[in-house]
Amino acid sequence: xxxxxxxxxxxxxxxxVTAGQPWYGNWGYKFxxxxxxxxxxxxxxxxxxxxKVPLSIFFSRGGYPPTPLQNTIGLYRSxxxxxxxxxxxxxxxxxxxxxxxxxxxxxxSPAGKTPVAGGVVCAWTRDGLQPAEEVIVKVLRAVGGxxxxxxxxxxxxxxxxxxxxxxxxxxxxxxxxxxxxxxMVVTARYNAETKAIEYRLEAADNQQSSAQCLPRxxxxxxxxxxxxxxxxxxxxxxxxxxxxxxxxxxxxxxxTKLLDCKQFIRHYDESVSYLPPPNPSATALWCHVxxxxxxxxxxxPPPELLVLPAGATIADLKFQVTKTFQETYLIFQxxxxxxxxxHEESSDVTPVxxxxxxxxxxxxxxxxxxxxxxxxxxxxERGVDNWIVDCACGAKDDDGERMMACDACGVWQHTRCxxxxxxxxxxxxxxxxxxxxIRKYRSRGGVGRPKNDRPNGRCKDEIxxxxxxxxxxxxxxxxxx
Numbered sequence: 113x114x115x116x117x118x119x120x121x122x123x124x125x126x127x128x129v130t131a132g133q134p135w136y137g138n139w140g141y142k143f144x145x146x147x148x149x150x151x152x153x154x155x156x157x158x159x160x161x162x163x164k165v166p167l168s169i170f171f172s173r174g175g176y177p178p179t180p181l182q183n184t185i186g187l188y189r190s191x192x193x194x195x196x197x198x199x200x201x202x203x204x205x206x207x208x209x210x211x212x213x214x215x216x217x218x219x220x221s222p223a224g225k226t227p228v229a230g231g232v233v234c235a236w237t238r239d240g241l242q243p244a245e246e247v248i249v250k251v252l253r254a255v256g257g258x259x260x261x262x263x264x265x266x267x268x269x270x271x272x273x274x275x276x277x278x279x280x281x282x283x284x285x286x287x288x289x290x291x292x293x294x295x296m297v298v299t300a301r302y303n304a305e306t307k308a309i310e311y312r313l314e315a316a317d318n319q320q321s322s323a324q325c326l327p328r329x330x331x332x333x334x335x336x337x338x339x340x341x342x343x344x345x346x347x348x349x350x351x352x353x354x355x356x357x358x359x360x361x362x363x364x365x366x367x368t369k370l371l372d373c374k375q376f377i378r379h380y381d382e383s384v385s386y387l388p389p390p391n392p393s394a395t396a397l398w399c400h401v402x403x404x405x406x407x408x409x410x411x412x413p414p415p416e417l418l419v420l421p422a423g424a425t426i427a428d429l430k431f432q433v434t435k436t437f438q439e440t441y442l443i444f445q446x447x448x449x450x451x452x453x454x455h456e457e458s459s460d461v462t463p464v465x466x467x468x469x470x471x472x473x474x475x476x477x478x479x480x481x482x483x484x485x486x487x488x489x490x491x492x493e494r495g496v497d498n499w500i501v502d503c504a505c506g507a508k509d510d511d512g513e514r515m516m517a518c519d520a521c522g523v524w525q526h527t528r529c530x531x532x533x534x535x536x537x538x539x540x541x542x543x544x545x546x547x548x549x550i551r552k553y554r555s556r557g558g559v560g561r562p563k564n565d566r567p568n569g570r571c572k573d574e575i576x577x578x579x580x581x582x583x584x585x586x587x588x589x590x591x592x593x
Contacts, residue, residue, distance in 0.1 A: 113374050113512070114141075119335055121342045128159050128370045129346060130203045136376055144377035146369070147513045148526065149506035155373050158366035162346070163200035165363050169354060178264070181344050181352060183307040184337055190263040190284065190309045191328065195277075199345055206338050213331040244274045244283040249292050252313050260301070260310035284311075288326050291316060302327040307337070374512065379414075395420045395464050396471040399433050402453065404479040413441060415473075420464055426452055427460035433476050449478040504529045518544040 114134050116123040127135045134141060143152045167185055178186070188205045189195055196202040251269045255261050263284060274280040288300045288311075296313040303310050309327060329337065343350040348367045354360050398415040416436050420428060430449040437444040452458065453475040455467055468474065499517075501509050503525035514534070515524045520543050527538055 114376055115374055119339050121339060122371060124374065125346055125367060125370045126203070126342060129163050129200055130207060132159055132163070134376050140378045141376040142378070143373060144375040145511065146373040146375070147507075147511040148372050148529070149503075149508075149511075150369055150372055154369060158369040162363050162366040162370065163198060165199040165345070165359065167196060167198065167202060169356070169359065172355070180307065180340070183264075184340060186264045187307045187309065187329075187337070190267075190281075191326075193285075195281065202341065202345075203338075206334060206341065209328065210331065210334045210338065213328075213334055240279070241283060241286065244270075244279055245287050245290060247273045248283055248287050248311075249290075249298065249313070252298065252311060255312070258312065260303070260312050262303075262306065263309040263311070266311055285326055287311075300327055302329055302333075304329070304333055372513075392470065393422045394470070395422075395424065395468055397429070397464070397468060397474045398472075399429075399436070400473070400475045401433070401437060401447075401449075402475060402477045404450070404477060413437070413444075416440065422465065424464045425460060426455070426458055426462050426464060426467075429464050429474065430460070430476065433474075434478070444480075446481045447478055448481050449476045451477045453477055499524060501525070514538075516542055518542060518547055520544070520547040 114124045114136055116135065123135045127133065127137070131137065143155045146152075146155055170179075170181055170185060185196075185202060188202060188209070191209060192205045194201075196205050247270050248266065251266060252261060267280060267284060271277065271280060274283065287298050290298045292298070292313070295316045297316050298311060299314045300309055300311050302308075344352045345363075346367055348364050348371065351360070351364055351367065396417065396419050399418055400415045401412060403410065403412070416433075418429075418432050418436060420432065429452065434447060434449045437447055455462075458467065499510075500522065501507055501515070501524045503515075505526060507526065510524075514527045516527050516530065516532070516538050517524045519541050523544065523546075525544065527536075528534060530542070530544070532538060
């Protein structure tokens with residue numbers, strides 16, 4: 113279950129947008145089961161919808177000054193060699209800058225700066241860049257004095273004279289530190305308050321050493337910006353309003369779905385062929401277990417990967433397999449390995465490496481010690497409780513989300529689907545919408561159940577206000593009917 117969080121950001125939401133999978137996906141984990149009856153298809157669709165929200169919609173409205181969100185997006189457009197177009201591009205850009213921040217902070221590189229020669233990638237020759245840089249310098253001269261010009265304003269003033277836009281962006285990143293004809297130097301700084309790269313001309317003898325490189329936000333500023341963008345564009349509880357409304361509603365719904373998907377699984381049967389790089393000092397084994405006297409409906413658990421030290425014997429292997437499966441599965445608490453299959457002639461003191469080398473696949477056979485060891489009782493991860501879940505979202509089993517039971521019929525459903533916000537207290541007494549409908553039907557003289565009521569659970573389309581509380585007298589009257 114992925115509920116990892118850092119700096120107030122849910123990793124399962126952030127990494128779904130940036131990588132198309134959860135953080136645990138780096139180790140082979142994929143969508144397993146979604147809360148509120150969400151499926152793998154709905155999960156993938158939510159990832160696609162939220163990731164592809166275009167950044168252009170946040171600049172569609174006119175007016176000045178620009179919003180903090182526009183300033184922040186503009187900052188990372190100015191820092192990226194490839195202009196971010198979508199929400200996914202933007203978050204990848206911020207994470208890339210954050211990944212490079214420790215390297216920039218090393219003593220050999222001025223803190224928070226990136227040398228222009230190493231930070232700018234251009235497809236144009238020097239002859240193509242020089243005229244464009246002259247236009248930028250001309251704009252800075254026109255501003256004059258000690259005034260700083262933002263990247264956005266400078267780009268807007270020069271865009272009519274410099275084409276294509278990629279050439280202009282390359283020049284804006286590469287012009288920093290250039291010396292012009294009268295001894296002035298193009299300098300730049302990062303303004304943390306306005307979230308902007310700013311430019312101006314300074315005398316060569318007055319310029320700081322920072323003028324020789326393109327300024328970048330520090331790691332602290334990058335984390336702050338990442339959290340700001342997460343709250344503004346991803347977090348359903350704080351997502352900023354924008355138009356078109358239909359697109360925002362779709363993004364809001366997608367973000368909620370991604371947060372509702374916490375359970376990710378790894379299919380070990382798809383990964384048996386994978387083994388770690390051979391290590392001469394250790395032996396890596398995928399261990400399969402065969403159970404003696406198992407019932408007909410028994411399904412063997414997936415193999416477990418064990419890494420044994422050099423010099424480990426068959427006795428050590430048996431001990432580690434027993435210990436691993438006992439710690440992994442409740443039903444294996446009384447399990448004991450008895451035999452290494454395919455090597456029955458080998459004694460317990462035989463080195464494992466002599467049989468398998470650095471890696472391989474081992475099969476062992478064992479049994480449950482004691483009598484009447486029940487397998488079926490604890491085989492399913494959702495427990496042995498006998499209760500009924502029938503929620504408006506379509507859920508038919510416990511998915512780990514908060515639920516409450518109807519005091520009339522005893523059927524469980526999500527508090528959220530019943531109209532109770534996640535931050536609200538669960539009501540002391542609750543009667544579901546279906547039972548309320550039965551009560552009203554009978555109060556009008558009806559007999560039995562309403563025609564449109566199904567004993568096996570209400571229709572998924574019956575989603576609406578379904579929370580009704582009664583005092584003790586009314587509730588007792590309902591239960592007695």
